[in-house]
Amino acid sequence: MIETENLTKKFGDMTAVDSVTLHVVEGEVFGFLGPNGAGKTTTVRMLCCLISKTSGVARIGEYEVGNNADSLKIRKMIGFVPDNVGLYESLNAYDNLDFYGKLYDCNETQRKENIERFLKMLGLWEKRDVSAGTFSKGMKQKLAIARSLIHDPKVLFMDEPTANLDPESSKTVRDFILKLKTEKKTIFLNTHNLDEAQKICDRIAILNTKLMALGTPQELERSVSGRKTVIQLEQTSDLIMTALKKVTARNIAVDGNKLTIDVVDPEKENVAIVDAIVRAGGHVQSVIVVGSTLEDAYLSLVRHDK
């Protein structure tokens, strides 16, 4: 549904986005992570045909980004939630959505139905006649999401939709995104929130001007420095250490009665490790898997790039 090949954007001498190649399939929630200034918003703006690309190719569905004839068609099939919600604060919630519905050429019946449907889904129907300027941040964000969906787009670009929201509002938005996924909408999600990305994204790309990594959250976690199993024994012994070395060739650090063993797939390896310890007469007090999280992977990639 979304394809880019060596997508590049330069502002004068400054390269904001450098040769980004990615492919997002239909119905996927695709996360786009990166530090401030990494080029995430610039990438989204290029894909939404808001700014031009310097070089490379990008496609949304069957339409090519950068082709003037296709840009209106692309904008018709996408919805966009910018990081600044940009609502008309003097207008009420209904009028904000009605305006955009008209711009997207929705007929009156479709507009009314969609406005009612999304406002009800997001809990804003009772506030439809209230001025958007009086809304809380969470309510404004929800209204902005409703605005992006009013014309029933196939692809949704969301730029940090849960930034500055309280935990309850953030959860509501995340749940809503998952609901949209069940409706086969493709969602391209810019976010700083690693926890959020881990929970809702099918795949994640990490960008720091260039694409640093791309994969599922689990793949990204495993891609960096692996995980460790920490085993607390009642008493270590040479017998236990000999038995362990037969089972695993990985590094084993000993700290008193605590063993820290590097593992790749703890679900499989831990069974053999614990079994070897018990057979060698060891008494296991606790087994903990300590691993790289997505945060570790992200920080490792970003710092390494610096």
Place this chain on the structure above:
Amino acid sequence: MRLSKSWIIASKDFKVYSKKKNLIYVLFVVPLLIAFLIPGVIGYVAHKSNAELTVFLPAFSFFYLILAGSLPSTIASYTLVGEKVEKSLEPLLATPTTDSEILLGKGIAAFIPPFVAILAGSAVFMALMDLVTRSKLGYYFFPNWNSDIVLFLMVPLAVIMSVEWNIAVSARVSDVRAAQQLGYLIVLPLMGIYVSGELDIINLGHTSNLLIVGGILLVVDIILLYVARATFQREEILTSWK
């Protein structure tokens, strides 16, 4: 270019204005103040002869020409700079509308309210002026060809000029306050027309001279249209406007 899209954008702006009562009051108060104040003075205080009155009276039409430069700046600051402040241009630009359609919609929204306010004010002004001068002059001074040319040719051209200038300034200046203040500078050339008439550099009593000035305004409007269009670029707005 689809006029329907432009009209949707203009209609939305009209709805926004209708929620800002102060904006409507400010737009209409000034023309109406002039409309009531000057006939009041003429009628009750002026000690001028008929000949002197007929020299003074045409000058007042030009007040509305000067207002045609300043009033749109207030509206334009909502329709353009206001979008900057509210950061609502980005989602608008993401819709399937062209830059020209958005610009035309904004232009319509910035043109109609001040033009209507000026027409309303000048209609009241002319009616009251005729009421107070009829007995002195023996005839109705307004409307006349010159006042009609000022109101229906020069004023709309001046309003368009002001709108285009404000669009160009808003795009170039990143400070909202500076954009608003610079927008009002368009009044200066219009004041220059009035002052030139008062200093007899141009005889603004001649219909032909008014038509020439109208023609110059039209040329300036066309030039500013290209300038405004050139500055209202999607990419420029998103990357340079702050």
Place this chain on the structure above:
Amino acid sequence: MAANPETQPFERANNKVPSSLAQCGIQTEFEFLNYLRSTRFYILLAIVATIGIAIMAVMYVYKPSTSLSSPMAFYSLWWGSVVNLCVILTGIFFGADAISTEFQNKTGYYLLPNPVKRSSIYIGKWIASFLASAIVIGVYAAITIGDGAIYFGSNVPYQFGESFVFALFYIFPILGVSFLISSIFKNNSYSILLTAILLLFGFNFITPLITALSNSEPWYVLSYGAGIISNALSSSGYPPHEVVIAGSSSYSATIPEGLAIMLAYFAITTLLGLILFEKKDFD
């Protein structure tokens, strides 16, 4: 033993609030820096420079004999006929939104909760606006003298100095009016519009016309008082207070009268503006 906060007074190294004068100074300093770094300051300088260049070009091309007949005639055209407009522009640029911007941009939310008096903020901003305006007028005076030097060398009439001082004095009531209007509104657009209309339009055009029609001395009009700026450079000497021609009177303010009018406008508008700002609430 650690101090018990309930029984021991909590002492800060520096818990004194600056005096009102010091607060004024701080406000002036930062507001002035803000102006110096703003686009509009340089745009206004460019405008006065453009006016200067335009007049220079006219003088060079047309060589009007009346203006080149004497230094007084030259400075009367170059300075006397234009500087009032420059002062009004400084009022619009530096005063019209000085107070309303604190409400519109919500910067007042951060400023006012500090232990600072609103009067200190108002006066500090006023002084900064005055300094910025004075620089612009000073630049225009320099351009004027520069071009005068081309035609008349160092022969600058002392009346030019008088007129320059009067122009600086004119900034007082202009900023007073601008700040008053700015204190009325919470919206920059309204305050700028009304300031521009009143100063450019109201005082300069409507009221002189009305007073011409009513045949009375317009002592209540600010631009009448500001007339001393150009009158000081009159080639035939300072004009008489009243001139009667064919039964119609025209008036020129005397210097004390002009200064008094400007001072009255300054005092009344500044006081009113200050009262309004003191009482204004954030929504």
